[in-house]
Amino acid sequence: MDTAELLASYEQMALIRRTEKAAHDLFLQGLVKGTTHLAAGHEAIAVGASAALRDDDYVFATYRGHHHAMARGATPEECLAELMSRATGLCRAKGGSMHLTKADANMLGSYAIVGAHLPMAVGAAWSARLRGTGQLAVAFFGDGATNIGSFHEALNLAAVWKLPVLFVCENNLYMEYTRISDVTAVPRPAADRAPAYGIPGEVVDGNDVVSVQEAVARLARRARAGDGPAVLEAETYRHFGHSRADPATYRPAEEVERWLKHDPLDIARGRLIEAGVPEETVTAADERAQTVVRQAIEAAKSAPPPDPREAFTDVWADGGAAWRT
Amino acid sequence: MDTAELLASYEQMALIRRTEKAAHDLFLQGLVKGTTHLAAGHEAIAVGASAALRDDDYVFATYRGHHHAMARGATPEECLAELMSRATGLCRAKGGSMHLTKADANMLGSYAIVGAHLPMAVGAAWSARLRGTGQLAVAFFGDGATNIGSFHEALNLAAVWKLPVLFVCENNLYMEYTRISDVTAVPRPAADRAPAYGIPGEVVDGNDVVSVQEAVARLARRARAGDGPAVLEAETYRHFGHSRADPATYRPAEEVERWLKHDPLDIARGRLIEAGVPEETVTAADERAQTVVRQAIEAAKSAPPPDPREAFTDVWADGGAAWRT
Amino acid sequence: MADVITYREAVAEGIAREMRRDPSVVCLGEDIGEAGGVFKTTAGLLKEFGRGRVWDTPISEQAIVGAAMGAAMTGMRPVAEIMFSDFLACCWDYLANEIPKVRYMTGGQVTVPLVVRTANGGGLGFGAQHSQATENWALTVPGLKIAAPSTPADVVGMMAAAIRSDDPVVFFEHKGLLATKGPPPPPDHVVELGRAAVVREGADVTLVALASMVPVALTASERLAQEGIGVEVVDLRSLVPLDMATVLASLGRTSRLVTVEENPYQGGWGATLVSVVADEGFALLDAPVRRVAAECVPLPFADVLEEQVIPTVDKVVAAVRSLAAY
Amino acid sequence: MADVITYREAVAEGIAREMRRDPSVVCLGEDIGEAGGVFKTTAGLLKEFGRGRVWDTPISEQAIVGAAMGAAMTGMRPVAEIMFSDFLACCWDYLANEIPKVRYMTGGQVTVPLVVRTANGGGLGFGAQHSQATENWALTVPGLKIAAPSTPADVVGMMAAAIRSDDPVVFFEHKGLLATKGPPPPPDHVVELGRAAVVREGADVTLVALASMVPVALTASERLAQEGIGVEVVDLRSLVPLDMATVLASLGRTSRLVTVEENPYQGGWGATLVSVVADEGFALLDAPVRRVAAECVPLPFADVLEEQVIPTVDKVVAAVRSLAAY
């Protein structure tokens, strides 16, 4: 990653961070219904991975997926509008926070059943192989997803078929309120499982966008060359609670403090300064991000609600919802 | 295993073998409906394991489970009567070949959805721990079951809770008609997965009743001592096709021949002779088995069909089947 | 005990009462221990009963329900939590193929006294994968008892019946009702499964509702009363056993029937109920039977869309009015 | 082409026709390749289309259907086999929560043109876990099309429609019909999903049946004809879309309705159909509606028991007779 790319990544991360902060505030103001699972703290994984991928590669994410939608090109406005149930939302207010999708950028969805999207990514990789496009598929998932059956089935199938798919675990140490180490038989829930499928399992600092970019680029090269899938376990931490207004009191203060000091934005900023980028340049990126998000909030707020008739569109590919004559 | 035990094991295996042969013949004669999955060739696993278990230990098996039912005390007559849809069948003709169960001997069932019983065994082990009984639970399953989600979830949960449960894989090289190596990412489908759960994974000659007994006894001791679950992969081969009248033409003749020469009964017989047991003693055991099975066939044949009203009993614990007022 | 109790508190109270009576009752599920459950419906259980009886699990729905089954077959009375009822799909094999069949297919050799509890239903903006009313999945499978209480007292009473039952029970706790309040149940309150309750009497139309739709039906009835239409509201409470006797008796008085279902029309419980009525109660009917059910679409996120899909008081009022005028 | 074709052959033929037309059609499933499938319903496909398009999988139902979904979202038209329909429970999350909802919840951004084929139904002594008629599981979930043909020609025609459909289709192939024979379908035979067929005309009672119950209904009708009772038999063919127009039109002629369902009464498709009739067709009815469905128990193994559970010709005849006399 050269300095220009790093600066762009920084700005992208700043944009995500501010969007997540906005989502949090809007939720507390009662402007976001249902629930949100914020990715603040996880930005480097989405942005670093994206920097290593081709535009036509496929991305599948979880309910904690705002960062992936944005890293693949969704705008803060589209995202916030979706959260705020506006007609201009990414999914026309039919999906909500947990299902952000940007299909025209090959971000093929956010799925809210833990683990469900791993086999889908395998299928997308299979499809890429069948069509001979050289595309890759990447599934991002949490540490908690490593204990569910679909994880196992997906990794085995991908390995047996030697498919171009990467399994990127965002290990933030917790499932909802339970420490992953309390419910998992091995210390590294994802990487330690890779040998069970005869594939590489690497661990990376998920808060360092450069390390993530490098690891994904390396494993992607391998996969595209026909050497099969790999597991990448990216260590990270969420800045907010699991969802909604969870204060995350189950996390020791000392642990929280340590991780907040290991902030992906700070790390990238440090790298930029070290590379000789002037402070003002970085600050300018921050400010641009701030402006974009501020405008996004306003735009989303003033966008209209969806037409109620939207409830009856798009069940079927013909656009309708008829189930009987 | 002392010589007397070995002889008893031999006779038990002979009984199973002859019962399976009878089941096969009866199927071809049209006296067994539906399907059967014969365990001829797998006898040493059931008998060896049983010899290492306490009477109050729990056993869970698959649709290929005749040997486990018999090793835990079901008689050939009860088994054949079930297969032949008789009122005297082990499950009163309501289960059939795939669901042989002998609950009063803690053989808690044969399950026909691949992998489904592994979590049940985990639960039985959990229950034993909760009740402080020192009981163990054992799940027997095929190589094909190692690629399904419930396998993964069961092993992880058992390991995290350090439960007294053993996972015994009967690796007969094939799922139905597909070689397990064609669809599995690691060479040893069960044992190579054990490290993903931080538990021991051993391989044993599943056709040598003594080796099986020793391995199970060792792992059972460990588990009862509170050291947690283990995986045992027992290498074996089925003498018949997968089910019903499958001629198993997908298996290379050379492979079949090699395995038929490595017959669990021959191996046990060899060990007996080596230990100085006279040929006639072994042959007498064989003959007893033959007699028992011959009588079982006759008894089963002459047993009555179930009362049609049995269709409406035992949905509920009160014995009935009422779903509405 | 307080003057009122919330539905949410009633869940924990119902479980706690049984855990106090019977040491074989144990709980397992995701985040149910220290955290008291994502919906706080197991709050206090870990503290009172300790780690030996309240077990936090990994995200492994199959292992949770499968282990509950194994424990139930061997002397325990497990209460397994599946966080959202949509996730029953992740362990559906156990609900569809194993638990309801094992007693029958072993010729009565084993029993499976377990409860699978789960947070059910929509109306809260949780989107397509966290909002479904999935009782009907269970209804397609003989061998499961299905409980879906609408009041805190019924939660406690039916929880007691469910945990004491030697049969497997799927217990649907409605997310939209968790914050609702009601009179606390008396000590040792047990509500037998399979007994519907006539929660309002009326002479003109019978409304049969379940769980979240009971308050909707009651509100609609009050409005209709002002128009002079007397509505009898039956809270079904259980789907299996299904209390057709109560429904048919009510119909004998009113001759008109409307069901109110949160689930999609296609495959809903109201259909089964109506088909019994169209057979055994045909002579009682003076008008068509109407089902007010959810539209046959996934649950959308936005409120304005979700309201289009899940039955509202207005829709119920309109349906009843049209029948009363028939 | 031969004079007759079996239902079993029709499955492979139906898939092969589409694979010939469209290179994006690919198959995956357990033992479908070399072995031609456990039921031989994919016989010949590997040979004709090669390993690139016919993939043997591990025993991983979730991965099979999940991968099919991912492939469908990215330009392929996968046809996934789930060996027995009971095993749909092992990947139910994909059928209930993912595949039918993804288009809607993304605001129409993706389509999922896939087919999940599966061997359905009982009557063969396969016991409780390999004998169910599980169409109704799918009926509870909006967003899935449901096909269940009863003749070889319909198998081919509906397979074409299913594979060409841009919507997900669950395709139920009845195990009990595999060996049955029928006229071969003409080239490029397509039977639109959601079109019921009136397979016998009659003036007195309408019998609506699906898949294995169609021959049962036809046999019953012949017997009833001898008693002077004219039975119109409707082969529903699809559950979604549900062709109520054809059913209501038939009812307009007969005024009497019986459904014949292999599945348990509770939660069966007949209930949904009857509930539409009890509403929109109430004025047409001259008699109660009767559902001849399976008993609400798991499927037992022994023939003598299974016959008690699954509808027989005798039971259908008795039901129709009782209505004709009403």
Ligand SMILES: Cc1ncc(C[n+]2csc(CCOP(=O)(O)OP(=O)(O)O)c2C)c(N)n1
């Ligand atoms: C199958 C399933 N079980 C349970 C849940 C409820 N749930 C949502 S998020 C979550 C925790 C997931 O933890 P992890 O995979 O580590 O991801 P994180 O939220 O930490 O990013 C749980 C249990 C679910 N959505 N799906």
Ligand SMILES: Cc1ncc(C[n+]2csc(CCOP(=O)(O)OP(=O)(O)O)c2C)c(N)n1
């Ligand atoms: C979930 C599920 N998928 C598929 C099947 C069909 N099936 C029955 S046995 C079998 C092969 C199992 O192979 P393995 O586990 O090696 O056991 P074996 O039959 O060799 O003893 C398959 C695929 C099933 N019963 N359950």
Ligand SMILES: [Mg+2]
């Ligand atoms: Mg996590």
Ligand SMILES: [Mg+2]
């Ligand atoms: Mg095998």
